[in-house]
């Protein structure tokens with residue numbers, strides 16, 4: 498049985514920590530799903546860690562739908578959340594509804610995520626009213642990176658902290674089933690988690706959140722461009738992949754790959770006939 502938003506909300510009530518990881522392809526989604534991770538986010542971080550863009554801003558609906566479909570095929574238990582790209586929910590409520598629906602109807606996701614608090618609350622409400630679960634995302638919202646002037650911690654001043662708390666409350670009020678808190682001071686994230694009834698999922702927001710999310714490439718050490726401060730590398734896949742690729746290259750050059758084990762034989766008489 499697939500995880501539901503009610504189960505995710507119940508986890509907060511029971512004090513059970515919620516784990517979320519990103520995935521962008523079928524094979525990775527299968528591994529994450531089989532590990533029992535209840536929430537898989539097809540993040541627009543896709544743009545940076547898979548597609549090589551400098552930010553999440555160039556990511557399109559068709560790129561997100563393509564990868565969400567692959568993840569949905571790999572995830573049998575986890576609730577799959579599709580990340581709505583930049584400018585696909587900003588222009589109008591109609592736009593937001595149509596694009597959110599595509600994640601559910603075309604790609605098979607069970608929920609969508611979008612960035613912003615008070616300013617997107619009306620859209621969140623309308624999407625939820627259409628039967629589409631919404632995960633909010635506040636604090637450092639990477640689609641607004643030019644507005645912030647870089648990947649900077651948010652909520653350090655009294656005004657900024659109040660604004661983030663208000664954003665969280667607006668999303669809760671609008672019917673979001675959970676909220677990502679990105680790069681905010683840990684004590685502020687703890688306070689927000691205590692003040693709202695829906696789960697907070699932190700990334701660079703400390704231990705007081707109801708759950709944690711990480712970009713899978715960051716925890717596996719497979720994205721070499723940079724390691725964010727909030728990420729812990731549980732593996733160094735870049736090193737493992739580099740050494741495997743080099744060994745393969747050496748063996749091909751040396752003529753020691755493939756061996757009989759990786760080759761296919763045929764009837765000698767057919768071969769003789771060809772000669």
Ligand code: KIV
Nearest residue numbers: 519540541542677710
């Ligand atoms: O795109 C993404 O991967 C995200 C997470 C960092 C929360 O939004």
